[in-house]
Amino acid sequence: MKKKDQFKRSIKLFWMFLKVNLLSTSGPASIGLLYKESVGTIMTESQFVEAVGFSNLLPGSEALKLALFVGYASGGYIGIIAALIGSILPPTIVMLALVSILERIKEQTWLQGFIQGLTPAVAVVILMVAWDLFRDGKKQNYRTIVIALISFIALLVAVPSPLVLFGAGILGLVLLR
Amino acid sequence: MSALLDLFWLFLRVNLLTTSGPASVGLLFQETVGSLMTGAQFVEAVSFSSALPGSDALQLAMFIGYSVARIPGALVALIGTILPPTVLMFFGVSILHRLHREGWMVRFITGLIPAVSILMVFVAYQLLFSDSQSGLGWKTILIAICAWLSLHFKIPPPIVLLAAGIAGVLIF
Numbered sequence: 001m002k003k004k005d006q007f008k009r010s011i012k013l014f015w016m017f018l019k020v021n022l023l024s025t026s027g028p029a030s031i032g033l034l035y036k037e038s039v040g041t042i043m044t045e046s047q048f049v050e051a052v053g054f055s056n057l058l059p060g061s062e063a064l065k066l067a068l069f070v071g072y073a074s075g076g077y078i079g080i081i082a083a084l085i086g087s088i089l090p091p092t093i094v095m096l097a098l099v100s101i102l103e104r105i106k107e108q109t110w111l112q113g114f115i116q117g118l119t120p121a122v123a124v125v126i127l128m129v130a131w132d133l134f135r136d137g138k139k140q141n142y143r144t145i146v147i148a149l150i151s152f153i154a155l156l157v158a159v160p161s162p163l164v165l166f167g168a169g170i171l172g173l174v175l176l177r
Numbered sequence: 178m179s180a181l182l183d184l185f186w187l188f189l190r191v192n193l194l195t196t197s198g199p200a201s202v203g204l205l206f207q208e209t210v211g212s213l214m215t216g217a218q219f220v221e222a223v224s225f226s227s228a229l230p231g232s233d234a235l236q237l238a239m240f241i242g243y244s245v246a247r248i249p250g251a252l253v254a255l256i257g258t259i260l261p262p263t264v265l266m267f268f269g270v271s272i273l274h275r276l277h278r279e280g281w282m283v284r285f286i287t288g289l290i291p292a293v294s295i296l297m298v299f300v301a302y303q304l305l306f307s308d309s310q311s312g313l314g315w316k317t318i319l320i321a322i323c324a325w326l327s328l329h330f331k332i333p334p335p336i337v338l339l340a341a342g343i344a345g346v347l348i349f
Contacts, residue, residue, distance in 0.1 A: 021231045030232070059193045060262035061201070061234035068266040080266050084259065091231030095239045095251065098225055110346045115217050117345015118224045118338060120321035123301040125227075125334050128325075129199040130297035133290055148291035155299050161207040165194045165292050172288015173281055 010082040017086025042074035188257025203297035
């Protein structure tokens with residue numbers, strides 16, 4: 001009986017994540033939807049807040065981490081697997097469909113114009129995300145600005161970017177006590 | 178085979194050094210454009226993954242993987258992306274709790290944030306200047322300004338990107 005309950009719960013979780021991932025287009029957007037779907041039904045509000053905190057702290061895609069944490073909180077390890085599959089399935093299918101369509105329209109000239117128009121908009125989106133990230137940094141003070149400056153110089157002299165990021169993390173360890 | 182291994186290591190690396198989908202775009206650009214794909218392909222990947230339903234980080238990874246090595250490439254990219262968080266979760270919430278309390282983890286991530294922001298500024302610059310064959314024309318500037326204004330007034334990014342693409346079809 002207990003096993004049957006667990007199975008039912010996993011199916012519910014799987015369906016929930018499928019729904020959230022089909023209805024939202026990005027990680028941050030999915031948080032609101034996930035909140036509505038999970039708080040009060042499978043977890044408490046404070047558990048959810050904790051999950052969001054963790055997913056900002058750990059490496060990796062935040063939407064995925066949040067999904068895994070919600071899955072764990074309500075269904076243990078089986079919940080993690082259900083959440084993982086539910087989150088992976090929609091983007092995988094959508095991507096495979098997209099690449100097969102793109103393959104067919106690759107030669108069309110309007111696609112080139114489309115991408116040329118996209119480029120500046122993507123650049124602006126990236127800039128705004130950078131600004132939001134920088135501003136939201138919790139312990140923002142002159143030390144953060146020092147790290148930003150050092151990263152700037154390092155990137156300017158073409159130090160490989162993973163090295164720059166790793167170095168910045170180490171600097172954070174040393175400077176941000 | 179070695180191309181697939183390289184791809185796997187690339188996504189593992191990117192996902193260990195960034196904490197969210199949008200932040201990984203900067204690092205992915207630096208690591209892939211020029212070697213694995215062109216700037217135009219990257220723009221295509223970023224736009225489609227933000228416009229289509231589903232996690233944008235996963236879609237971006239799969240798109241890049243696909244353009245390098247077709248379906249196996251997409252699968253390898255997906256695995257590299259989901260592995261770090263999944264392994265962390267399976268190690269158990271107790272370790273997560275400890276990491277959360279450990280100051281060093283928080284400080285490392287806090288140190289990453291300004292560097293990630295600067296990296297993204299570099300990427301935006303490269304997208305606007307280095308990759309356009311014709312230099313920075315007034316049409317590009319116009320689209321950039323319109324995009325900035327609409328984002329400033331909280332229009333969702335997928336809609337802004339779609340509109341910019343359509344504008345591109347009309348004016349380029």
